[in-house]
Amino acid sequence: MRTLLTDGRLTLRRWRRDDARALLNLAQESAAEIGPWMMWTDAVTDQAGAEQFIADRLTQWDNGDGYGFVAVDVEGRLLGGGALGHFNRQHRLGNVGYFVRTGERGRGRAVALSRLLVLFGFEDLRLQRLEILVEPANLASQRVAEKLGAVREGTLRHRLLIHGEPRDAIMFSLLPGTVRLDSAAVAPGEASG
Ligand SMILES: CC(C)(COP(=O)(O)OP(=O)(O)OC[C@H]1O[C@@H](n2cnc3c(N)ncnc32)[C@H](O)[C@@H]1OP(=O)(O)O)[C@@H](O)C(=O)NCCC(=O)NCCS
Incomplete structure (x- = not known):
């Protein structure tokens, strides 16, 4: 299983313990934009919180419960991150999550890093379906x-609990062979992977 994925511009790698300071910086810059949709920034408000976040990601990786990656540019600067998790082993399903630091938004970073994550899910983990759950208000x-080519399947009621509040979520899904590394996402069935 790979611990480093790249499209030549952006690299995803496994979190390292020495990322804590840069993660804290990213969280402080981006908490107002990430916090409404993801809860982890609540816990990454100081160095200890950042270290704990990374330790948890590494434990999840070692246990096979989740695969969290940090996205870095060619200079090694943290751009964002993402993870595969919430696996259903029997049916070989997983969930994709992603975030981009505030100063890097609007440059295609999320699509690029998510594409690498999806390919990891299908090629390395051999999943046969990946899900993305998005709140109706989260238009970005x-x-x-x-843009990844995910299919919008419908809205699931109270599918998420965010900050203790039940939220509806739109279910998007991706199947193997629908995402390619070297091009924009293509419609299901059009690519061989
Ligand atoms: C969602 C997020 C990852 C997008 O990151 P990004 O790097 O800016 O995304 P990209 O540049 O790859 O693509 C964003 C697309 O959304 C569009 N977009 C951005 N804000 C938008 C808005 N308010 N309404 C509609 N479209 C929007 C952009 O125009 C772009 O589409 P385009 O290329 O067709 O113009 C980032 O905003 C983020 O980290 N949000 C907080 C965490 C989060 O919501 N994670 C997902 C949980 S389901």
């Missing part, structure tokens, strides 16, 4: 899912 994330 819906656009990312669409």
